[in-house]
Amino acid sequence: MRQYLLSALLASAAGTVLADDPAVESYDYIVVGSGPGGGPLASDLARAGYSTLLIEAGDDQGSNKVYSELNNFNTAGNDERSLWNFWVKHSDDPERERKFEHYVYRQENGSYYIGLDPPAGAKPLGIQYPRAGTLGGCAMHNAGVCSLAQDDDWNIIVNKTGDTSWEAPKMRKYLIQVEKNLYVTNGSTPDHGFNGEFHYSSLAQSNDSDGKAYVSGTGFLSIDTSDARWARQKNMPAVKILQEMAKLTGQNESDVANLVTKDILGNYPNKDEQSSFYAMAQHMDALGRRSSPNTYIRATLNDPAKYPLTVKLNSLVTKVLFSKEGETPVATGVEVMQGKSVYRADPRNKPDTKGPLVQYKAKKEVIVSGGTFNSPQILKLSGIGPADELKKFNITVVKDLPGVGENLDDNYEGSLLALGKSPVGGGFITMLYRTPNAPTKKRNIFTWCGPFSFEGFWPGFPTDYGQNEYECAMVKIGTTSRAGYVRLTSADPRDPPDINFRFFEKNGEQDLQEFVDSANLLRKAWQAAGDAVLPFNEKHPCPGTGAGNCTDAEQREMIKTQAYSHHATSTCAIGGDDDKMAVLDSRFRVRGVKGLRVVDASSFPVVPGAFPVLPTMMLSAKAAEVIIAEAGKV
Template sequence: MSRRMLSVLTTWAAIAPAVVLSATTYDYIVVGSGPGGGPLASNLARAGFSTLLIEAGGDETQNPTYSDLANFLEACNDEASRWDFWVRHSDNATQDLAFHHTTWDTGGGTFYVGNDPPAGAKLLGIQYPRAGTLGGCAMHNAGVASLAQDEDWNAVVNLTGDTSWEAPNVRKYLKAIEKNEYMPAGNSAHGYNGWLSTFVSDVSWAQAANSTGVRILEKLSTLLNQTSKDPNVLFGGDILGNPPNKDQISSIYNMAYHCDSKGKRSTPADFILSTLSDPAKYPLTLKMRTLVTKVLFNNSTTQPRAIGVEIMEGASLYRADPKHTPGAKGPVSQVFASKEVIISGGTFNSPQILKLSGVGPKAELEALGIKVVKDLPGVGEKLGDNYEASIIGLTKEPIPAGLTTAIWRTPNAATKNRNIYSWCGPFSFEGFWPGFPTDYGANQWECAMVHIGPKSQAGSVRLRTADPQDTPDINFRFFKNHGDTDLAELVEATNILRSSWLAAGDPALPIQELHPCPGEIGKAKCTDAMQAEYFRVQAYSHHATSTCAIGADSDPMAVLDSKFRVRGVQGLRVVDASAWPQVPGAFPVVPTMMLSQKASEDIIAEAKAQQGSHDHAHT
């Protein structure tokens, strides 16, 4: 064989889609199987590229706690997948200690939740559960399917000039992943052949004319300036639809979920497993119960190049896992990627992995003895989240109703866009703590809300230690920037929702509000300022984003370019919720799956272009 031919074959082996160079070398390594990494790894394999998908947790897809969406409260509390991050909401320790669900370790696997801990209790903080399992947090959430606002996609265009992110272009990503099961076939806004089932809630309760629940529904529709009182009209709008100016429409909707018509949860785990079992034998390898400890680099190139990852194998190795045994370790080894390493560990773990690998703020890394590969000060910064809050009370008699869901704009909103996603019904949800929620009985009535477009992204994810099994220090710094504006919007929303309750009439009234304005609604003396202060301390969240944010070339805090490439190094990308430059809409899970589809398109097109260029050069 000629030297030239040998060179051609060697180069081809490095770029060919399905060639595995050795037992531990793949074209791509994807770290994390959640809404970002799971679909991406499956798409790469289906495009013919050998792909290793690494997941720290196990597979709970056959466990009814996870597979049946109705069990989501149990799923989020379940130790089989739960990772507990204990976070702060502010730099004010006294304020955080006033959070009603501050959690303390009382030993032996028990907790105290509240503001008057017993002697000897160890402060943990505010619980922020994540899911360490195949499919990631899509496996333990409430399954709400909601879309980003157009401005969330256009933000990338404005920062980078990459017009492929323009909002009119991205509907195709929803259509590519969606298997819609609630709209008639052929609706141009939806997809029907994807891997993600979508369905809607049962609103038959709204047909009960003049019931207390329907009276509240009708009053809320009036407050949102909807003229019709017909429930078929009120719930007839498609919450995932694509009408003109959709982000400015205040309306009641039928809540959509990423589940099928039988209530079975639909997640990236399903796509992963179907890819693995497909008769086409796509080159996807799944490695579970494996903790990635760092990215490996070749530092001899002009820019450091990611060439693989170091892994530690074993179950419950990460200390966020309540099943973790102190001191437990696993065998350490390395696996390699001939093309790229893609980090999809989520908003907390992706910046942690980058920093452990030497990519992050120089001073932070050097203080922990980590060799700096690339000084990238934005890694772990700009942490943002939707503020979540609720108004809850006890009715005189139970209200027969399901969920009244609405996306709407408060009159004092900072922009013309909708800023509140709310849902009201006979339930209780007040945030996260071990064993949540509190069950107040049959008479409980709540309106929960998610604040869309939070204006403060001042949080951070920073290393406590250089130990990859340790959890990072997480501080959201709620309301630090423009906090009074966001709080005023939450208060305005609460006042409007409370007004709808007064329409319930007999036998539901009077309603004793528990918070934010304790007492009989309509009579309790509670100012807007009092409510704002309540939310300042008691707001919670579950939609963290933006710690490895896409940004402009000129921005020293930008971590990624518009193609998800980590700046200043080669062969390394981040594809998950941490990539969003701002919090996308009310529930980031489906937007992040769409983002994953976009990343798949970008990465596969780039790889095939490189392959085609190489083929042409050697023809």
């Protein structure tokens, strides 16, 4: 069995190794970042027979139960062994920013202050946006929620680029490739993947551009659902709420016990227009253990087939290297700073932490998969991005691409949270539905309700309000703002970028009212809980007791200042040849250079649905197909 390759810190390699030095390690492909985009892609390339280097800035926590057991996700999100703290802005208005109830300050003694009334001398940091610097990326600290993109989210790429391989029905095969489904009877439907095997056959067959000739088997990602038998207990307050939610959204209230087991990944006609309950699907195995890119990377490394995958941990990519001998720059490798916690988003970082620099060669391509914040940062540090921004930091411009770091998109998130007189009981209620004022026939809210609290992120989140807490968390699907940005703060690759989401900058009133309509519908359903629970003492967005003690305008203002997010995408977006803000073409290639692609959530033109983790792994599978097909034709 192949030994698991960890990053060996090359103590003798002080300074930078010349890219043309024969001693420099050389690989067919270099993949930067091991999250939902890069981790599966590197594994697929290695399984196709290509020597592949996967570079991860963090270490490997895959054997740590904090990460490997999915129910520990809140602990994982706070764990400094993987935590990267990005302190972001939601707007250009400092006064509005300080109204965020969990705004974070650094006190003079070094500790955090979180709240609205900071002590004298406290330094404002911003709104916490935690990312996971570890093997497997943010799929290692998330809640594992799996849902699909809306069809329009795939079709927008077709409309922008003319590439029909992105049509929504064709994208289904990538779910089948990555998925090891555990909740549908094996083989009962062609719309799911089951056997958990994934391999590429002879590259001699790879001339089929659709990939069907050389992709066989299904994928690495176990997906399961939780027990929903609680929904059969008709006298439980949670079931009474469930029945009222069904009535208000046009579902059969007498059949809720079956409706809550509906397959959220099912292939239904006009699925994006259906208001319906679903079973909560998560990337986990039958024992509740996290399934992720980490498990796939490990399986690839340990496979007796000895696939040519090498993993370098504790390795921060500082820039992509280029050959500029011809008219078009060609990516030839990467420069890496080695060492633990060298990136300053890591709370363990010491300001003067610095590691040795080394370089690695790419014989074919470099693929950046650093995520929505770090992929544009890496491109800019490499000379690819808005020329004026690069010149500001004395970075030599390799290619002026004004869209790099722009178009930052995210789902707005908020919650209806209250305390009852007694526990509501039950498990998760998962529902996708359309609010009455939605501008199209498409559903626009993903909600999950249950006895929990989640109000966004801050050091030490979440607040535990006790056994009587009850919440419906809401994700706004299809936001229309996309006005945010990720920009450099310096030319030092250790410095996190400046991140501003500019929430509600465009069409904000429409999005806010959809949120309020959702809260009003859910609040109305809650009144069915019964006398043992009522009245709810609501914490937000309408504090107090009763079902309507504040106006829509008051709720809109509260949501505007307190909305949060953790599904950032689109800062290296795919777009058409006529779009000056497009960073990638439909085959993930960075425009204006050769040998360089970006494959991660930053590649999407818009957020894909309500939770992007599964669509990003599907996107990764498509990228593997594209890259391997191109390599086989050379």
